[in-house]
Amino acid sequence: xxxxxxxxxxxxxxxxxxxxxxxVNKNWHLAVKVPPRAMDVLLSEMDQPMD
Numbered sequence: 001x002x003x004x005x006x007x008x009x010x011x012x013x014x015x016x017x018x019x020x021x022x023x024v025n026k027n028w029h030l031a032v033k034v035p036p037r038a039m040d041v042l043l044s045e046m047d048q049p050m051d
Contacts, residue, residue: 015033022028 017031017033019029020032022030
């Protein structure tokens, strides 16, 4: 892990997570990792002409 004061990151360096409340420990939250969206869907939508 690189330790710098840089406030920016590249998309290839991060993972998307959602925080969910823990049902056992009420004062805790869990980070739930989710799969990234399919880039091919996004790129195909960008190729469509805008109305």
